[in-house]
Amino acid sequence: MNTVLLQAGGGSDFTSFLPIIGMIAIFYFFFIRPQQRKQKETKKYLQEIKKGEMVVTVGGIHGKIVEVSDTTVLVDVDRGTKLLIEKSSISLEASKRLNDTSEKKDKKEKK
CATH class of the missing domain: 2.30.30 (SH3 type barrels.)
Known part of the structure; x- marks a missing residue:
C-alpha cells in the first residue's frame, strides 16, 4: 500500500507544474507576441514614411x-x-x- 502512494506522489510533481506552464503560454500568446508584432509594424511604418x-x-x-x-x-x-x-x-x-x-x-x- 505504501508503494502505491509513493508512485502516485512521484507523478504529481509534473502535474503540479502544468498550471505554471499554462500561465506562461497564456502570457506569451496574449501579451508578449502581440507586443512584438506591434513593434515590428511600427518599425516598418517609420522606415517607410x-x-x-x-x-x-x-x-x-x-x-x-x-x-x-x-x-x-x-x-x-x-x-x-x-x-x-x-x-x-x-x-x-x-x-x-x-x-x-x-x-x-x-x-x-x-x-
Missing part, C-alpha cells in the same frame, strides 16, 4: 512631412511653421486614423 504624408506625434501635434532623414522628420504644422521631430515620436495608430479619414474625405469630394 515619406514626404507628403500626414502624421500625428505622440504629443498630439498634427502635420505634413516636408523632409525625411535617418532618425528625424521635418513636419509642417501650420503655413510655414516647421518642427524637427524624432521618428520615434510619431504615433502609428493616430497617423493611420488621420490618413484613413483624409482618404475617405477625398473620395467623397471626388463623387
